[in-house]
Amino acid sequence: MLFAAAATVAAANGGGASAGSGAPARTEPRTPGLRSPDAGFARDMAVHHQQAVEMSFIVRDRTQDEAVRTLAYDIANTQANQRGMLLGWLDLWGLPKVVADEPPMAWMGAASGGGGDRAGHDGHGGRTADPASGALMPGMATKEELERLGAASGRDAEVLFLQLMTDHHKGGVAMAEGCAQQCGTPVEKALAQGMVDAQRSELTLMADMLKQRGAAPRG
Known part of the structure; x- marks a missing residue:
């Protein structure tokens, strides 16, 4: 039993292979x-997600349409839930x-600004960030737009x-694609691809x- 326990601890610490086995040592x-992209994505996407949650709660109280509310x-x-995971990783x-x-x-480096145009689009189908209006990242609504939603x-x-x-999802997809390509933490890359x-x-x-409502996405 003592031998088995010792072997378990050795394996957990990456020392299960003997020095002469030729097996590469495990690294943490x-x-x-x-x-890093991992930390930057976690910080930025937590903010991005928070606005999506906010908009969802606003519209829930502005319509009785079950499809939209669902x-x-x-x-x-x-x-x-995803925001909680991102913030939890930063704590960890x-x-x-x-x-x-x-x-x-x-x-995101150059990828965050590349492909943009003067019409206010980012090259991924979403709008570029506009700090003056309160929109900090691609696809985020401005303060004025949030006020309009709350009044409608x-x-x-x-x-x-x-x-x-x-717009918000298009910006979020571009950000998540960036993490899926650049982040080094496997579980975070998987979450980004899932997004x-x-x-x-x-x-x-x-x-x-x-x-169905006689409308279309904005340019």
């Missing part, structure tokens, strides 16, 4: 650094949730929510819902 995964609930529930890594001198999307009701609220969330797949599916659903 590196903790992401402060400016979609809003699903988005709020999913993104609140011993990294701050906010870095004062870090511009949004800095972790019925079909007007449904259409505006679907249009804003479409891409799920939000693309919801983009198709929202396009159909807008068409």
Whole structure:
């Protein structure tokens, strides 16, 4: 029994192979650094997700349409849970949730600004960030747009929510694709790819819902 216990501990510490076996020694995964894509994505996507949750709660109280309310609930529930995971990883890594001198999307490097145009689009189908209006990252709604959503009701609220969330998802997909390509933490890369797949599916659903209401996504 003592031998078995010792073997278990040795294996857990990466020392199960004998020195002469030629097997490579196991190495512990590196903790992401402060400016790494892993940490930057976690910080930025937590903020991005928080606005999606906020918009979902706003529209829930502005319409009685069950399809829109169900979609809003699903988005709020999913993104609140994912946000908790992202913030939890930052705690686990011993990294701050906010870095004062870090511009949004800095972790994506040139990819965050490439392909943009003067019409306010980012090259991935979403709008670029506009700090002056309160939109910090691609696809995020401005303060004025959030106020309009809160003041609308019925079909007007449904259409505006679907249009804003479409922009939001397009920006989120671009960010998640960046992490799926650049992040080094396997579980975070998997979460990012899951975001891409799920939000693309919801983009198709929202396009159909807008068409049903005689509207379309914004340019």
